[in-house]
Amino acid sequence: MTVTLKPITKDNFQACITLKVNDDQKMFVAPNLYSIAQGQFTPGTQMRGIYADDTLVGFVMWTWDNEDHDPPEMWLWRFMIGGDYQGQGYGRAAMQHVIALLKIEGVTELFLSYEPENTGGAQFYAGLGFADTGRVEGGEIVVKLDLTEEQGV
């Protein structure tokens, strides 16, 4: 099984919109319909479908932290794997692709935030090397990954 990232286009956005997390995870991530709409109005936003071979299994979206890209820091705004596809290593493989892409772009730090109740997400990100910043924004815990260091994942 090969995990790849592909652009969101007219050919796959409908499938992306129908992709859902489990019911008890819905408070942790916005619906993909909302995210794809938001991405249209946020310059510099990147969106990708996460594929396992030819099957769309997830969605990821990231954007610059500042307009002039200085310092070159990104925020991961959305990350989800469909409920039917979780626990099979797709999330980790997709994040590794995102990290590799951002490194090529010269991004030095990747930030994200999650709800304090999202213990699964917390473990997932900690396993990828994300470290607590001590910051809480909008009630969410902010963590970051230093992309100038070799990732051990």
Ligand SMILES: CC(C)(COP(=O)(O)OP(=O)(O)OC[C@H]1O[C@@H](n2cnc3c(N)ncnc32)[C@H](O)[C@@H]1OP(=O)(O)O)[C@@H](O)C(=O)NCCC(=O)NCCS
């Ligand atoms: C968090 C999420 C992206 C993980 O995706 P996934 O494809 O199921 O994760 P993987 O199978 O690649 O797991 C990678 C690692 O994370 C760990 N992990 C994933 N989900 C976990 C959970 N709920 N609890 C504990 N550990 C978890 C796995 O055990 C695995 O660790 P290992 O390699 O040491 O065995 C997915 O559960 C999801 O979409 N959740 C709902 C949306 C969400 O919370 N997004 C983040 C918002 S900030």
